[in-house]
Amino acid sequence: MTHCKLSLFVLFTAATCAQTASPKEVESVYPEAHAFYLDLHQHPELSSHETQTAAKLASSLRTAGYEVTEHVGGTGIVAILKNGAGPAIMLRTELDALPVEEKTGLPYASKVHAKDDAGHDVPVMHACGHDLHMASLLATAEIMARSKNTWHGTLMMIGQPAEETISGAKMMIDDGFMKRFPQPDVGVALHVYNLLPAGKVAITPGVYDANADSLRITIYGKGGHGSAPHTAIDPIVIAARTILALQTIPSREVKPGELAVVTVGYIHAGLKNNIIPDDAELGLTVRTYKAEVRKQVLAAISRITKAEAAAAGAPREPLIEHYEGTDSVYNDPALAERLKGTLEAALGKDNVVVEEPHTGSEDFSYFVEQGIPSFYFSLGGADPQKFAEAKAAGTTLPSNHSSLFAPDVDPALHTGIEAEVAVLRNLLNASPEELHKLTATPQR
Ligand SMILES: [Zn+2]
Numbered sequence: 001m002t003h004c005k006l007s008l009f010v011l012f013t014a015a016t017c018a019q020t021a022s023p024k025e026v027e028s029v030y031p032e033a034h035a036f037y038l039d040l041h042q043h044p045e046l047s048s049h050e051t052q053t054a055a056k057l058a059s060s061l062r063t064a065g066y067e068v069t070e071h072v073g074g075t076g077i078v079a080i081l082k083n084g085a086g087p088a089i090m091l092r093t094e095l096d097a098l099p100v101e102e103k104t105g106l107p108y109a110s111k112v113h114a115k116d117d118a119g120h121d122v123p124v125m126h127a128c129g130h131d132l133h134m135a136s137l138l139a140t141a142e143i144m145a146r147s148k149n150t151w152h153g154t155l156m157m158i159g160q161p162a163e164e165t166i167s168g169a170k171m172m173i174d175d176g177f178m179k180r181f182p183q184p185d186v187g188v189a190l191h192v193y194n195l196l197p198a199g200k201v202a203i204t205p206g207v208y209d210a211n212a213d214s215l216r217i218t219i220y221g222k223g224g225h226g227s228a229p230h231t232a233i234d235p236i237v238i239a240a241r242t243i244l245a246l247q248t249i250p251s252r253e254v255k256p257g258e259l260a261v262v263t264v265g266y267i268h269a270g271l272k273n274n275i276i277p278d279d280a281e282l283g284l285t286v287r288t289y290k291a292e293v294r295k296q297v298l299a300a301i302s303r304i305t306k307a308e309a310a311a312a313g314a315p316r317e318p319l320i321e322h323y324e325g326t327d328s329v330y331n332d333p334a335l336a337e338r339l340k341g342t343l344e345a346a347l348g349k350d351n352v353v354v355e356e357p358h359t360g361s362e363d364f365s366y367f368v369e370q371g372i373p374s375f376y377f378s379l380g381g382a383d384p385q386k387f388a389e390a391k392a393a394g395t396t397l398p399s400n401h402s403s404l405f406a407p408d409v410d411p412a413l414h415t416g417i418e419a420e421v422a423v424l425r426n427l428l429n430a431s432p433e434e435l436h437k438l439t440a441t442p443q444r
């Protein structure tokens with residue numbers, strides 16, 4: 001923090017430094033945050049079943065002085081700390097874990113099993129790092145509550161359920177999030193990942209991640225004996241042709257350079273080698289950045305699927321069901337620019353990098369769609385030494401959702417807390433008018 005002492009004479013920098021959490025502030029909450037992390041990591045809960053997780057977070061936030069409302073959109077929580085006139089700023093964490101068997105071998109690895117929504121016994125693991133997000137949010141909440149002289153306005157800490165099923169944000173909004181609570185002037189969230197060493201953060205102005213669409217396609221044929229294909233219409237052959245034709249959408253129809261991913265993640269058809277089945281089912285995930293490309297790709301999938309069935313003389317048009325979807329998360333560019341400076345002051349210039357958009361997806365976009373200008377950034381989680389070794393070897397460390405995903409907790413959690421405090425203090429020193437003016441440029 002030498003740069004802070006040196007620049008005390010420069011008013012602007014001094015003000016920025018005052019927004020940076022001091023090591024003493026961070027250490028005063030760190031042991032509790034770390035213990036909370038270990039507890040959450042060993043007690044993960046599946047999407048929409050985060051009852052214990054939410055109860056623990058709610059109770060700790062209440063102890064820290066927040067007014068906490070539970071069961072917002074299922075297990076969601078909204079914790080509010082009012083501190084005079086000023087903007088309303090929300091910081092969101094997810095609550096849920098994944099049906100993954102942890103294989104990290106860590107002493108605090110999860111051994112939890114639970115019943116999923118289909119009634120199957122599944123292993124459960126915080127394989128996406130949401131436990132780290134919660135621990136960071138709690139520590140940040142405590143620091144902010146103990147330093148009300150450094151900010152003014154309304155601070156909203158959000159615990160969102162069911163991010164992994166892209167449904168929790170919508171559930172909270174459908175439960176009146178925008179009406180029952182102060183309307184946030186800015187929304188903030190972060191995500192830990194292994195593409196950056198712990199200690200660093202990454203910013204992506206504009207489009208942060210991808211539009212995601214999940215499709216289920218049923219292709220109808222006419223069943224029959226495997227020895228007599230002339231008496232049947234084979235849906236497996238139609239499906240095979242359809243899958244290959246769909247790959248021409250990114251390669252032949254979408255302009256080169258635009259993101260378009262069409263993945264057929266499963267094909268289910270038939271039960272026995274000598275029976276031509278009645279139908280075949282395909283499961284697709286589609287990722288795009290731009291709204292117009294998304295529209296083009298979805299239309300092309302429908303056109304090609306129907307045309308392939310028609311070409312084969314199928315008795316019925318295929319059924320195309322769009323059962324899940326979320327928009328890309330959009331980072332307000334002016335906000336990203338402002339907070340880049342804030343993060344550089346807090347973490348050091350070298351520890352803040354600007355990154356290309358990701359092809360993953362996030363339902364934080366539902367909050368953005370409500371008109372909340374947002375700042376969603378990435379938190380480095382990789383052990384710096386392992387990261388350097390992997391880079392030198394041309395490999396990558398286990399990604400989020402891997403059974404081996406294991407963030408380097410100490411540096412990542414410290415950086416998460418420092419980054420969140422700096423961002424919140426910066427925003428909670430502005431007036432609502434200043435933030436509205438900053439984010440008034442048309443989006444996308
Ligand atoms: Zn995830």
Ligand SMILES: [Zn+2]
Pocket residue numbers: 094128129130163191400
């Ligand atoms: Zn996640």
